Amino acid sequence: MPVYDYIIVGAGSAGCVLANRLSEDPKISVCLLEAGPSDWHPFIHMPAGLAKLVGKKGVNWDYSTAPDPHMNNRSLWWPRGKVLGGSSSINAMCYIRGHARDYDEWAELGADGWHWKNVLPYFKRSEGNSRGESEFHGGNGPLGVSDPTHKNVLSEVFVKASQQAGFPQTNDFNGAEQAGFGFYQTTTRAGSRSSSAEAYLKPIRQRPNLTVITHAKASRVLFENGKATGVVYSIKEKGAHEISARREVILSGGAINSPQLLMLSGIGPAQHLQAHGIDVLVDAPGVGGNLQDHLDVCTLQRCTQDVTYDKTNDIAIGLNFYLFKQGAGTSNIAEAGGFVRSPLAEDERPDVQFHFVPAQLDDHGRNRLPGFGYTLHACFLRPKSRGRLSLNSADPNDKVKIEPGYLSDTDGFDIKVMREALRLSRQILAQDAFTAYRGEELLPGAQVQDDSAINDFIRRKGESIYHPIGTCKMGNIDDIDTVVDSQCRVRGVSGLRVVDASVMPKLIGGNTNGPTMMIAERAADMILGKALLSAQ
Numbered sequence: 367m368p369v370y371d372y373i374i375v376g377a378g379s380a381g382c383v384l385a386n387r388l389s390e391d392p393k394i395s396v397c398l399l400e401a402g403p404s405d406w407h408p409f410i411h412m413p414a415g416l417a418k419l420v421g422k423k424g425v426n427w428d429y430s431t432a433p434d435p436h437m438n439n440r441s442l443w444w445p446r447g448k449v450l451g452g453s454s455s456i457n458a459m460c461y462i463r464g465h466a467r468d469y470d471e472w473a474e475l476g477a478d479g480w481h482w483k484n485v486l487p488y489f490k491r492s493e494g495n496s497r498g499e500s501e502f503h504g505g506n507g508p509l510g511v512s513d514p515t516h517k518n519v520l521s522e523v524f525v526k527a528s529q530q531a532g533f534p535q536t537n538d539f540n541g542a543e544q545a546g547f548g549f550y551q552t553t554t555r556a557g558s559r560s561s562s563a564e565a566y567l568k569p570i571r572q573r574p575n576l577t578v579i580t581h582a583k584a585s586r587v588l589f590e591n592g593k594a595t596g597v598v599y600s601i602k603e604k605g606a607h608e609i610s611a612r613r614e615v616i617l618s619g620g621a622i623n624s625p626q627l628l629m630l631s632g633i634g635p636a637q638h639l640q641a642h643g644i645d646v647l648v649d650a651p652g653v654g655g656n657l658q659d660h661l662d663v664c665t666l667q668r669c670t671q672d673v674t675y676d677k678t679n680d681i682a683i684g685l686n687f688y689l690f691k692q693g694a695g696t697s698n699i700a701e702a703g704g705f706v707r708s709p710l711a712e713d714e715r716p717d718v719q720f721h722f723v724p725a726q727l728d729d730h731g732r733n734r735l736p737g738f739g740y741t742l743h744a745c746f747l748r749p750k751s752r753g754r755l756s757l758n759s760a761d762p763n764d765k766v767k768i769e770p771g772y773l774s775d776t777d778g779f780d781i782k783v784m785r786e787a788l789r790l791s792r793q794i795l796a797q798d799a800f801t802a803y804r805g806e807e808l809l810p811g812a813q814v815q816d817d818s819a820i821n822d823f824i825r826r827k828g829e830s831i832y833h834p835i836g837t838c839k840m841g842n843i844d845d846i847d848t849v850v851d852s853q854c855r856v857r858g859v860s861g862l863r864v865v866d867a868s869v870m871p872k873l874i875g876g877n878t879n880g881p882t883m884m885i886a887e888r889a890a891d892m893i894l895g896k897a898l899l900s901a902q
Contacts, residue, residue: 369610370397370577372893373597374618375584375627378452379879380866380886381618382562383492386508386569387890389576396575397609398567399582399599401623402448405563410455412687413552413559413698417675419456420731425449426456429622429765436751436773438825443730444768445832446620450580451563453620454879457832458721459552459559459698461511463489463540464874464881465715475871476841478852479898480888487899488887489540489880494555494565502541508565509883510555514701516694517549519673520724520740520803521701525549527797528704539705544875545716547704553879554698557691562883582607585762587615587631587862589647594862600762614861614893618886621834621868622755625654626766628838628849628864629757633856642760648858652847654766656839657753658873660719660745661772662831663784663824665791666726668805669738675699675725676738699723700743705875708786710779715875717747718787720794721831728809730829739808742795744787745831747875750775755837772828784828785820833878838868853892854885865889 372388374381377400389396402425409415410425419425429444447453466482473481490504496512499505528547529535536546553560570576581601588596588608596610617624628634632647634654639646678694687695700723705716725731726739753771758764773781788810795804806812810823841848843857850856854863867882874881891898 367596367608367610368397369612370395371611371613372396372616373609373611374398374616375597376400376452376617376619376623376866377450377563377567377578378447378618378620378866379454379562379882382451382566383883383886384616384618384865384890385576385578386566387887388893389570389573391894392573392575394575395577397577397579399584399597400450400578400580401583402450403580405450405455405561408688410449410451410561411558411564412684412695413459413554413557414683414687414695416456416458417699417731420445427622429768431768431770434770434772436771436825437828442770442830444622444830444834445730446622450567451561453832454553454561455559455563457879458700459554460550460700460703460721460877461540461553461880462550462876463884464876465544467713467715468872468874472840472871476845476848476852477871480840480852483901484898485884485888486901488884491899492883492887495551502538508569509553510560510565511551512554513551514549514697515557515692516697517701518675518697518724520669521549521722523799523803524702524722524742524794527794527799530797530799531794533704533706539876544705545707547702547720549702550698550700552698554696557687557696583762584619584627585630587627589631589859593860611861614863616893617862617864618866620866621657621837622766622768624864624866624868625755625837626757628653628856630760630762633858638756642757644760650849650858652839652849654755654837655752655847656836656871657755657770657834658749658836659753659770659772660747660831660833660873661749661780661784661828662743662745663788663828664727664809665742665744665788665795665807666728666809667740667795667800667807669740669803670805671803672738673724673803674738674740699725706790708783708790710783710786715748717783717875718744718790719747719876720744720791726808735808739805740803742791743831744791746780746783746787748873749780750777751780770830773825781821781824784824785817788820788824833873835867835870835873835878838864839871840869841871854889863889863893
C-alpha cells in the first residue's frame with residue numbers, strides 16, 4: 367500500500383492550496399486525490415469561457431437539490447467543479463473576502479481565533495494583486511487578482527446608474543469599506559483565470575514529494591483505533607485502491623462531498639448512518655447540517671442595442687484571447703456589482719450583493735433567450751434559513767440528498783430582504799444612464815409589483831449563486847453540532863481534518879472562493895505546527 371505523510375481528498379479551492387503549502391518541505395510527502403480530470407480544457411483558462419462551461423458535465427458534479435417546498439417544490443441546479451481547481455476552475459472569478467465583522471462573528475460562534483485580524487494576513491499571503499501590496503492586499507502571493515482589462519459598455523452604464531441612484535462608489539470591495547458599487551477584481555492574471563490549480567498546483571506539480579491522482583473518487587476514510595490511517599478510492603475500470611497516511615487525512619471536497627465522505631466513513635448522525643447500514647464510528651449529528659447558501663434573484667431587461675454578450679463572434683474572441691490575451695475573452699462576464707445595506711439591514715454590514723451581467727441570463731444561462739438584454743443578480747448575504755445534506759444510500763457513487771432550506775426561516779425575514787433586493791435592482795435599472803439601452807422588463811415583468819406577486823416570482827425563479835457552506839461546522843468542541851474544532855480537526859477521532867468551505871460556521875458577506883483559499887492557507891500553518899500570523 368502506498369504511504370504518504372498527508373493525504374488530501376479534493377483538489378479544489380482548498381486542496382490545491384494545502385498541497386502547495388504542505389509539500390514545501392521536501393521531507394514531507396503529500397498525495398492529492400481529485401475525482402475529476404486535469405484542468406486541460408481551454409474554456410477553463412479563458413475567463414469568458416465560463417459561459418461555455420455551463421452544463422459541461424465532464425468538469426461539473428452537476429448536482430440538483432431535492433424538491434424545495436419553499437421554492438414551489440422546484441429542484442434547483444447546483445453546479446460544483448469536478449476538475450483540478452474545483453469550483454475555482456468554473457466560477458465567475460469575483461474576488462471578494464466578505465466583511466471584517468463576518469470573521470469576528472465566526473470567533474463569537476465558537477471558531478476560536480478566526481477573527482478578522484487573524485485571517486487578513488492569510489488573505490494577503492495568498493494574494494498577488496496587480497495593484498501591489500498595501501494595508502489590505504498582498505502583491506506577491508500565488509493567487510492572481512487583477513482589475514478588468516475589458517469592460518462592456520453596459521457594465522460602465524450600470525456603475526453610472528448606481529451612482530445616479532444615490533449609492534456610493536468604490537474601487538475596492540476588499541478595502542476599508544465594503545459598501546458601494548464598482549468593478550470586481552477577479553482571480554485572473556495577465557488576462558487568464560487564476561484558479562487554485564493554476565495558482566498553487568501548476569508551479570509545484572513536479573515536486574518529487576507530491577503525488578497528484580486524478581479521476582480518483584474517494585469512498586471511505588480508513589481508521590485504526592480511532593485514528594485516520596488512509597483512504598479508499600476508486601478509478602473507473604481500475605477498481606478500488608487503498609493508500610495510507612502516516613500523519614493525517616485531510617478532506618477538502620467542499621460543502622457537499624466532505625460531509626458525504628465523513629458519513630460514508632461512519633462519522634455522522636448515528637440513526638441516519640444505521641438506516642443505511644453504516645457502522646457508526648462517531649455520532650456526529652452536525653455532519654451535513656447547518657447548510658447555508660446565497661439565494662439569488664435576477665431582473666432581466668431587454669436591450670435595444672446590439673452591445674451585449676448575447677451574440678458574439680466566438681472565433682474572433684477566442685483568437686484575440688489566445689494570441690494576445692486581450693478583448694472580451696478576458697472578461698468574467700459579471701464585470702460590475704456592488705454591496706448595499708437594505709432598509710432591513712440588521713447592523714453596519716451590507717446585506718445585499720449585486721452582480722451585473724451584460725447578457726440575458728435565465729436558469730444559469732441554460733435557457734437561451736432571443737435578442738439582446740442585460741441581467742442584474744441580487745442576493746441576501748446573511749440568510750437565516752438553514753438546510754441539510756443526507757445520504758441517499760451507502761453507495762459512494764450515489765449523490766447526496768440536498769435539502770437547501772431556502773426561505774424556510776420561521777419569521778419570513780429572508781424573503782422580505784429578497785423583495786428589497788429586487789426593488790433595489792429595479793431602482794438602479796430605472797436610472798437615466800440606461801435610457802438609451804432600456805427595453806421591456808422581461809423578468810419579473812411589469813405586472814409583478816405587489817409583495818405577493820414578488821414573493822411568487824422569487825419562489826418561482828430564485829436560484830443558487832453557488833455559495834454552499836457550513837455542513838462540517840467549525841466551532842466549540844462542546845457543541846454537539848460542531849463537526850471540527852478551531853484547528854479544523856474532526857471531533858471524536860484523530861488524524862483527520864476538514865479544510866474547505868464546509869467548515870464555515872456562517873456565510874460571509876460575499877463570494878466564497880477567496881475565503882476558502884484563506885482557510886486552507888491558515889489551516890496549513892496549523893497542520894505544520896507553525897506560528898499563526900496575526901495583523902498588528
